[in-house]
Amino acid sequence: MSERTIELEVLRYRPEQDQEPFFQTYKVPCEEEWVVLDALNYVKEEMDRTLSYRWSCHMFVCGSCGMMIDGEPKLACKAFLKDYPTGKIRVEPLSNFPIERDLVVVLDDFVEKLESVKPYIIPKEERTVEQGEYLQTPAQLKAFKQYTLCINCLCCYAVCPQYGLDESFVGPAALALAHRYNMDSRDLGRAARDDVVAAAEGIWHCSFVGACSQVCPKDVDPAGAIQQAKFAHGIDYLTSFLPGGKR
Amino acid sequence: MARSAKAVPWFLFAAGGTVLSFILPVMIFTTGIAPALGLFTDALSYDTMSAFVGNWLVKLVLFGILTLACWHAAHRLRVCAHDFGIRADTAVAVILYGLATVGTATAALALVSI
Amino acid sequence: MNPRKPYVRPISKTSWFMTQSRYKVYMLHEISSLFVAIYSAILIIGLVRLGEGEAAWQGWLDAVTSPIGVIFHLIAFVFALIHTTSWFKAVPQAMRIQRGEEIVPGKLIVGAHYGVLAAVSLFVLILAGVA
Ligand code: SF4
Numbered sequence A: 001m002s003e004r005t006i007e008l009e010v011l012r013y014r015p016e017q018d019q020e021p022f023f024q025t026y027k028v029p030c031e032e033e034w035v036v037l038d039a040l041n042y043v044k045e046e047m048d049r050t051l052s053y054r055w056s057c058h059m060f061v062c063g064s065c066g067m068m069i070d071g072e073p074k075l076a077c078k079a080f081l082k083d084y085p086t087g088k089i090r091v092e093p094l095s096n097f098p099i100e101r102d103l104v105v106v107l108d109d110f111v112e113k114l115e116s117v118k119p120y121i122i123p124k125e126e127r128t129v130e131q132g133e134y135l136q137t138p139a140q141l142k143a144f145k146q147y148t149l150c151i152n153c154l155c156c157y158a159v160c161p162q163y164g165l166d167e168s169f170v171g172p173a174a175l176a177l178a179h180r181y182n183m184d185s186r187d188l189g190r191a192a193r194d195d196v197v198a199a200a201e202g203i204w205h206c207s208f209v210g211a212c213s214q215v216c217p218k219d220v221d222p223a224g225a226i227q228q229a230k231f232a233h234g235i236d237y238l239t240s241f242l243p244g245g246k247r
Numbered sequence B: 001m002a003r004s005a006k007a008v009p010w011f012l013f014a015a016g017g018t019v020l021s022f023i024l025p026v027m028i029f030t031t032g033i034a035p036a037l038g039l040f041t042d043a044l045s046y047d048t049m050s051a052f053v054g055n056w057l058v059k060l061v062l063f064g065i066l067t068l069a070c071w072h073a074a075h076r077l078r079v080c081a082h083d084f085g086i087r088a089d090t091a092v093a094v095i096l097y098g099l100a101t102v103g104t105a106t107a108a109l110a111l112v113s114i
Numbered sequence C: 001m002n003p004r005k006p007y008v009r010p011i012s013k014t015s016w017f018m019t020q021s022r023y024k025v026y027m028l029h030e031i032s033s034l035f036v037a038i039y040s041a042i043l044i045i046g047l048v049r050l051g052e053g054e055a056a057w058q059g060w061l062d063a064v065t066s067p068i069g070v071i072f073h074l075i076a077f078v079f080a081l082i083h084t085t086s087w088f089k090a091v092p093q094a095m096r097i098q099r100g101e102e103i104v105p106g107k108l109i110v111g112a113h114y115g116v117l118a119a120v121s122l123f124v125l126i127l128a129g130v131a
């Protein structure tokens, strides 16, 4: 194992004493195979215990370590130091979110949006336990599987210009999750989600920049999900004016 | 929040974008670049063109392409205006969709009178 | 006293797209619509001129072949290609086709689009050359 010194430029913000964020540089002795999160952990344990950041799993499943690494939103536990040959890495909190402290951002707005799209199955028919489980074929599962992989890391929000410019936009991950349930054969909740999803602040606010899908560490493709949703909700809207259509 | 009527211009934008992606390069070449190169002089002569556009099927196809092109461009320019920081969205929409309506109507009138 | 004091980083509403190359590429796609609009206007005017008689049509042709006309059409042609390639690239995302348990690969869908593009272009060129 060889060691390399990495210059970690971290955006710091301590609300009780700073008026605005500033960069602090740490020279961190790193192992070859480390990720950025390891370097942050080293700083926290050996150099500066006041540094704040979120993490939990260290294996790309919890979604709490999303941050800007050299300007790109990434999971700190998935950003390998060997991919940064210059030895200088700039680490900032996720763009488009208010900074709570250091690398920790305020998530309240996203959590509210997540709840607003009703991210749970609204069943076609209530079944009693005696009636057994809801059956689903592998093909029916395939239709939405990709959209279940989201870990709420918010990398997509950090790169979505439409969310950055106007935070009323429901945004990529929440809309992709709405699509995930709309595509589920057991679900009948599209109409119930229509108010939020098919509002001007919902899918119609997305201009298909596609940036969200480029940075998603789980290949969820929220941009694709939103365009598919535009088609489905658009047809709903048009047919609602036909005789017998649901208004 | 409430369901939005943006579905309507979006469908025109999407249909237009699809049709244009197939037809636009060759159309611009034929009507805009070839004449300067001295190509297709027969096809673009007054007699051939009036006979060609005189066909009702050609009229219909041209009307379809031009209408979709107008509405595709209008909707995308509305998004552009927003992206360039112009936040008077309603005014922008009225102007651009208005222009698209004028374009559609002019194309229809011109085609009918050939 | 509430110790929280979230800091909001400012974003420019008029130049945000200069901050990342993927935003610049996006704006390039969006701006293609300006050329679609102008080109459509030119074509519609051409149809009006065609209806007005031979002299009017010749006038329109002269305008198209003038230096400004040629420069515009060359730029518009480049933007048309930008539109086509970026549109095709996005199709598999917007239109997912599922056959049984398999999602049809995006490459296949994009390839089919280029095939149709070639056929349509050839058809128009033959029409213009033969008619
Ligand atoms: S869609 Fe992807 S980038 Fe967005 S929150 Fe989910 S996992 Fe993260």
Ligand code: SF4
Residues within 6 Å of the ligand: A159, A160, A161, A162, A163, A171, A172, A205, A206, A207, A208, A209, A210, A211, A212, A213, A222, A223, A226
């Ligand atoms: S595709 Fe839509 S949601 Fe994704 S980054 Fe672009 S505007 Fe945002």
Ligand code: FES
Residues within 6 Å of the ligand: A055, A056, A057, A058, A059, A060, A061, A062, A063, A064, A065, A066, A075, A076, A077, A078
């Ligand atoms: S620490 Fe859990 S995803 Fe990175």
